[in-house]
Amino acid sequence: MFSKKITALDIGTSNIKIIYAVVSGRQARIKKQFIIDTPDGCILNGRITDAVALADLLNKFFKQNHFEPRDTVITFSSASFITRDMIIPKVPVKEIHGMIEMELPQNFPVSLDNHVWDYKVIEEIQSANGMNYRVLVAAVPQYFAAEYMQLAMACNMNLLSLDFSCNSVAELIKQDYYKKLDTAPYQTIMAMDFGSSSTKVTIVSKGMFMFHRILPFGGMHITQAIMKHMNVDEQGAEILKKEIGIDIVGEDELIPEMSQSIQVSDCIRAVLIEMFEDLSRFFDYYNSRQNENIDFVLLTGGGAQLKNLEQYLENTYNIPTKIYAVYSNVKATDTQKLSENALYLTNSIGALFNK
Numbered sequence: 001m002f003s004k005k006i007t008a009l010d011i012g013t014s015n016i017k018i019i020y021a022v023v024s025g026r027q028a029r030i031k032k033q034f035i036i037d038t039p040d041g042c043i044l045n046g047r048i049t050d051a052v053a054l055a056d057l058l059n060k061f062f063k064q065n066h067f068e069p070r071d072t073v074i075t076f077s078s079a080s081f082i083t084r085d086m087i088i089p090k091v092p093v094k095e096i097h098g099m100i101e102m103e104l105p106q107n108f109p110v111s112l113d114n115h116v117w118d119y120k121v122i123e124e125i126q127s128a129n130g131m132n133y134r135v136l137v138a139a140v141p142q143y144f145a146a147e148y149m150q151l152a153m154a155c156n157m158n159l160l161s162l163d164f165s166c167n168s169v170a171e172l173i174k175q176d177y178y179k180k181l182d183t184a185p186y187q188t189i190m191a192m193d194f195g196s197s198s199t200k201v202t203i204v205s206k207g208m209f210m211f212h213r214i215l216p217f218g219g220m221h222i223t224q225a226i227m228k229h230m231n232v233d234e235q236g237a238e239i240l241k242k243e244i245g246i247d248i249v250g251e252d253e254l255i256p257e258m259s260q261s262i263q264v265s266d267c268i269r270a271v272l273i274e275m276f277e278d279l280s281r282f283f284d285y286y287n288s289r290q291n292e293n294i295d296f297v298l299l300t301g302g303g304a305q306l307k308n309l310e311q312y313l314e315n316t317y318n319i320p321t322k323i324y325a326v327y328s329n330v331k332a333t334d335t336q337k338l339s340e341n342a343l344y345l346t347n348s349i350g351a352l353f354n355k
C-alpha cells in the first residue's frame with residue numbers, strides 16, 4: 001500500500017510533541033518521537049505568541065537531532081476555534097462548499113469575514129425530505145492560522161494541514177477502534193485530554209466525531225491551587241501534585257489530622273469538582289441533543305497521569321474509564337519510548353491520519 005512520511009507537531013502550553021512516522025492506510029509506524037519543553041510565554045490559548053522564540057528553539061532542536069521535517073501536520077487547540085454541526089442537503093461534492101457558505105451566517109455566532117474555515121462531511125442522514133449530509137464546519141481567525149503558517153515556513157516545513165486536536169484524537173479513535181466498534185459494548189466514547197492549560201473533551205460515536213468542548217481547567221490550575229494552599233513554589237507544587245495525586249479512600253478511612261497528602265489531595269479535588277461541573281453540563285447537552293449516553297471514557301494528555309484520576313472519574317460518573325496509552329494501529333521503532341510517551345502523543349498521532 002502507498003505510504004507517506006509525515007512529521008506531526010502538537011505544540012502545547014507546557015510541552016511540544018513531535019513525531020516522525022510512516023503512515024500507510026490505518027497504520028502508522030513512528031520512527032522518531034520527541035517531547036520538549038515549550039518556552040514560557042510562547043503559546044497562549046493555542047495561539048503562538050512568540051513565533052521567533054518558538055522557531056528558534058525548533059530549528060536548534062532539529063539541527064541537534066539531525067532531523068529535517070518535511071511534510072508536516074500541526075495539531076492545536078484553542079477556544080478561538082469555533083465549530084458548528086450543520087445539516088445540508090446531499091449535493092454533489094463540488095457544490096458542498098457553496099451550500100455551506102450560504103448557511104454560515106445562520107449557524108455561526110460571529111461573522112466569518114476574517115476567518116479561514118473548512119468542513120468535513122461526517123455522515124449521511126436520511127430525512128423525510130431526502131438524503132442530507134451532516135457536516136462539521138470549523139473556523140479560526142486568519143491571524144491564528146497565519147502564525148502557524150509562518151512558524152512552518154521559518155522551520156522549513158511543508159505544512160500539509162493545521163488540525164484541531166479534538167479532530168485529531170477523534171480520527172485516532174476511529175482508526176484504532178475501527179475493528180472493535182462492531183463488537184465492543186461501548187459505541188459512544190469520550191476522550192479527555194488533560195493538558196496544562198485546559199482539558200479537551202471529544203465525543204466519538206460509532207466512529208464519528210460528534211462534539212467537543214474545551215474545559216478551562218488543566219494541570220496548571222491544579223499546580224496553582226497547591227501553590228496557594230500549601231504555600232510552596234511552582235516546582236514544589238508540581239512535585240506534590242505528581243507524588244500525591246487524588247486520595248480516593250473513603251471518608252471513614254481518613255486520618256483525623258490534616259496530613260500534607262490529604263491537604264494536597266483536597267486541593268486537587270477542588271479543581272476537579274469545578275471542572276466536573278462544566279463536564280456534567282456538557283454531558284447533559286450531549287444527552288439532550290443525541291439522546292444517548294457516553295459508554296466509555298479514554299484519558300489522555302500529561303495530566304492523565306494524576307494518580308487515581310481514572311478511578312476518581314469512573315466513580316464520579318459511573319462510566320468505565322481507561323488511560324488511553326495503547327494504540328492498536330500504531331507501532332514504533334522504539335516501543336519502550338512509545339509506551340512512556342503514549343499519553344502525550346495522542347493528538348500528534350491522530351493528526352497523522354487526518355492529513
Ligand SMILES: Nc1ncnc2c1ncn2[C@@H]1O[C@H](COP(=O)(O)OP(=O)(O)OP(=O)(O)O)[C@@H](O)[C@H]1O
Pocket residue numbers: 011012013014015016194195196197198199218219220238241242301302303304305306307344
Ligand atoms: N505524574 C503526573 N501527575 C499529574 N500531572 C502530571 C503528571 N505528569 C505530568 N503532569 C501534568 O501534565 C501537564 C502537561 O501535559 P501536556 O503536555 O499534555 O500539556 P500541554 O499539551 O502542554 O498543555 P495544553 O494542551 O493545555 O496546551 C502538566 O500540567 C503537568 O504538570
Ligand SMILES: [Mg+2]
Pocket residue numbers: 011012013193195196301
Ligand atoms: Mg495539549
